[in-house]
Amino acid sequence: MSEYVFKQVRQYTHNHHLTATRFDVAMGRIDKGVGCSVVGCSEKAVRSISAEEASQAKLNTGEARRAYLCKKHYREMKKHLRHDKRLQKWRWNP
Numbered sequence: 343m344s345e346y347v348f349k350q351v352r353q354y355t356h357n358h359h360l361t362a363t364r365f366d367v368a369m370g371r372i373d374k375g376v377g378c379s380v381v382g383c384s385e386k387a388v389r390s391i392s393a394e395e396a397s398q399a400k401l402n403t404g405e406a407r408r409a410y411l412c413k414k415h416y417r418e419m420k421k422h423l424r425h426d427k428r429l430q431k432w433r434w435n436p
Contacts, residue, residue, distance in 0.1 A: 370390075376410050383415060
């Protein structure tokens with residue numbers, strides 16, 4: 343992180359007694375380095391989706407509430423759901 347950005351964040355917070363800035367803290371599980379939830383994949387996750395969306399995309403993620411996906415599986419999920427949404431739109435629009 344550049345020194346300029348660090349000074350901007352420090353001035354923005356106005357709390358000089360804080361030691362950590364908002365850029366230094368890893369908040370979510372993806373920032374902490376969780377792996378892909380798809381069975382057989384060991385890559386690092388880049389996005390999280392609900393378990394319902396994962397099951398609609400026919401991804402084998404197990405019984406968790408959230409599914410964490412790597413870049414490859416996220417693209418696969420988007421393609422599958424895009425196709426389903428298009429078919430759903432065609433069914434309901436005359």
